[in-house]
Amino acid sequence: MSTDRAAIHPRKMPVQRRSMAAVDAIYEASARILEESGLAALNTNLAAERAGVSVGSLYQYFPSKEAILAGLLHRKRQELLADMRRVAADHRALSLETVVERLLNAALRHYLERPVLSRTLEYAEAYLPLDQETAQLKAEIGGEIAKVLADRDIANATLAARDIVGMARGMMDASSQAGDSDASALITRIKAAVLGYLDRMRG
Amino acid sequence: MSTDRAAIHPRKMPVQRRSMAAVDAIYEASARILEESGLAALNTNLAAERAGVSVGSLYQYFPSKEAILAGLLHRKRQELLADMRRVAADHRALSLETVVERLLNAALRHYLERPVLSRTLEYAEAYLPLDQETAQLKAEIGGEIAKVLADRDIANATLAARDIVGMARGMMDASSQAGDSDASALITRIKAAVLGYLDRMRG
DNA sequence: GGAGTATACGAGTAATAACTCACATTCTGG
DNA sequence: CCAGAATGTGAGTTATTACTCGTATACTCC
Numbered sequence: 001m002s003t004d005r006a007a008i009h010p011r012k013m014p015v016q017r018r019s020m021a022a023v024d025a026i027y028e029a030s031a032r033i034l035e036e037s038g039l040a041a042l043n044t045n046l047a048a049e050r051a052g053v054s055v056g057s058l059y060q061y062f063p064s065k066e067a068i069l070a071g072l073l074h075r076k077r078q079e080l081l082a083d084m085r086r087v088a089a090d091h092r093a094l095s096l097e098t099v100v101e102r103l104l105n106a107a108l109r110h111y112l113e114r115p116v117l118s119r120t121l122e123y124a125e126a127y128l129p130l131d132q133e134t135a136q137l138k139a140e141i142g143g144e145i146a147k148v149l150a151d152r153d154i155a156n157a158t159l160a161a162r163d164i165v166g167m168a169r170g171m172m173d174a175s176s177q178a179g180d181s182d183a184s185a186l187i188t189r190i191k192a193a194v195l196g197y198l199d200r201m202r203g
Numbered sequence: 204m205s206t207d208r209a210a211i212h213p214r215k216m217p218v219q220r221r222s223m224a225a226v227d228a229i230y231e232a233s234a235r236i237l238e239e240s241g242l243a244a245l246n247t248n249l250a251a252e253r254a255g256v257s258v259g260s261l262y263q264y265f266p267s268k269e270a271i272l273a274g275l276l277h278r279k280r281q282e283l284l285a286d287m288r289r290v291a292a293d294h295r296a297l298s299l300e301t302v303v304e305r306l307l308n309a310a311l312r313h314y315l316e317r318p319v320l321s322r323t324l325e326y327a328e329a330y331l332p333l334d335q336e337t338a339q340l341k342a343e344i345g346g347e348i349a350k351v352l353a354d355r356d357i358a359n360a361t362l363a364a365r366d367i368v369g370m371a372r373g374m375m376d377a378s379s380q381a382g383d384s385d386a387s388a389l390i391t392r393i394k395a396a397v398l399g400y401l402d403r404m405r406g
Numbered sequence: 407g408g409a410g411t412a413t414a415c416g417a418g419t420a421a422t423a424a425c426t427c428a429c430a431t432t433c434t435g436g
Numbered sequence: 437c438c439a440g441a442a443t444g445t446g447a448g449t450t451a452t453t454a455c456t457c458g459t460a461t462a463c464t465c466c
Contacts (some may be wrong), residue, residue: 012412014412014413014465015412015413016412016413016462016463017460018412018413018414019412019413019414022413022414029346035333035433037330038329039242039243039326039331040242041241043452043453043454044453044454044455045452045453045454046453048416049415051417052465053414053417054414054415055454055455055456055461056413056414056415056416056455056456057413057414059417059455059456060412060413060414063372063455064454064455065275065453065454078217086394087252092247114387116309119326119329120326123322123323124231126241126319127240127241127243133267154288155213157282158393161379162377162378162381162391163374163378163396165373165377165443166370166373166374166376166377166378167370167373167374167377167396168373169376169377170370170371170372170373170374171366171369171370171373172369172370173372173373174365174366174368174369174372175365175366184311189362189366189400189404192399192400192403192404193366193370193399193400193403194396194398195399195403196395196396196398196401196402197392197395197396197399197400198399198400199334199397199402200395200399200401200402201392201395216440217442218443219432219433219442219443220433221432221433221442221443221444222442222444223444223463225443225444231461246409246413246423246424247423247424247425248422248423248424249423257427257442257445257446258424258443258446259428259443259444259445259446260424260444260445261445262425262426263442263444264440266425267424267425268411268423268424270410275464278440330408407465407466408465408466409457409464409465409466410456410463410464410465411450411462411463411464411466412461412462413460413461413462413463414458414459414460414461414462415458415459415460415461416444416458416459417456417457417458418446418455418456418457419454419455419456420453420455420456420457420461421452421453421454421455422451422452423450423451423452423453424449424451424452425448425450425451425458425462426447426448426449426450427445427446427447427448427449427465428445428447429445429446430443430444430445430451431442431443431444431445432438432441432442432444433440433441434439434441435438435439435440435441435442436437436438436439
């Protein structure tokens with residue numbers, strides 16, 4: 001992952017149906033490898049093989065393995081953001097507690113789909129030179145939360161949003177790594193942390 | 204990092220002073236590489252070179268690069284645990300708020316010494332087949348917190364300790380990655396999250 | 407149905423990194 | 437000050453992985 005042997009951005013957009021399927025297969029195979037064996041096990045030869053395509057085809061669409069990681073991260077981010085927006089669309093009509101619960105549900109649902117993958121991508125983000133667009137997505141996810149908070153006159157909404165994202169993420173990681181699978185109990189506890197934090201920051 | 208090409212445990216313990224210095228130099232060089240360029244950039248040739256020793260010497264003490272990571276993690280854990288114990292030794296004489304603050308101070312001090320390294324080791328832990336002893340250290344760190352909580356009749360002290368460690372870690376990560384360097388403000392906010400969480404879990 | 411484009415293939419090359427080993431040097435205890 | 441143990445060396449071997457390119461097949465649209 002020493003960065004710049006090749007760029008991060010997709011090399012070429014697939015236009016025909018079979019090539020879109022190939023790209024999807026590469027993403028899925030890579031995700032599985034990451035889940036089973038971690039970052040270090042991901043390599044282009046293996047990803048191609050497991051995706052059922054040739055290395056040559058892989059390099060048609062991804063200039064490097066970092067590009068695969070960046071693509072996976074981008075996709076995940078888009079999904080999460082869309083879900084959060086959907087769920088908080090009518091937030092002005094709801095109590096803070098309800099909005100928080102909905103947002104947490106959305107976040108946890110995404111996380112629990114593929115917890116190991118989430119953690120790996122989270123770490124990978126730190127050293128991937130992300131494109132503008134993916135960085136923007138991260139900011140917008142925080143922004144959704146900040147908007148809800150600002151609307152309720154909570155001071156330092158941006159900072160609070162960052163804290164909330166961080167604490168939720170940390171608690172999900174800890175719980176999932178400990179092998180705990182009771183999602184609804186976890187939601188309850190994260191809600192306690194978030195609302196308890198807001199209580200004290202306001203008081 | 205596909206795991207088992209060689210074992211994880213130190214191959215041989217250094218006994219003379221110069222070899223202990225070599226081992227220290229290898230740890231320090233590896234830590235720097237991890238901080239500068241991430242997990243993927245760590246390799247035995249580079250670590251040896253930057254430590255000013257030969258690869259042969261490195262392999263005298265570390266059977267693989269995973270062993271270096273495991274050793275770094277073990278050291279960090281030991282330091283943190285010792286510090287937490289020192290700081291919470293007289294916890295029965297103190298208010299919950301004071302103990303929490305002291306423990307957070309200890310944790311944050313450690314984290315801020317080398318935040319990037321901390322995050323890298325945290326991720327690496329997930330796929331390193333850790334020795335009994337290092338896993339034990341993690342449990343004991345949680346145990347220190349659980350002890351304080353149980354002493355105050357907080358239900359589910361072990362679970363709460365895990366949540367608290369998780370939320371603190373997540374908030375430190377988020378803050379540090381955002382480039383925020385105001386440690387005392389961060390402590391205040393983590394305290395709000397922890398105490399707010401406990402308020403709500405008790406109520 | 408044929409020209410042009412998109413897609414696919416995978417053996418092969420180059421680079422990188424893990425790891426060994428035969429030999430040299432330094433320490434330590436008696 | 438000597439024997440044996442500990443430590444150090446780095447060129448060299450082997451394994452792994454990134455990445456290319458010549459060639460073949462499948463679409464698409466006129």
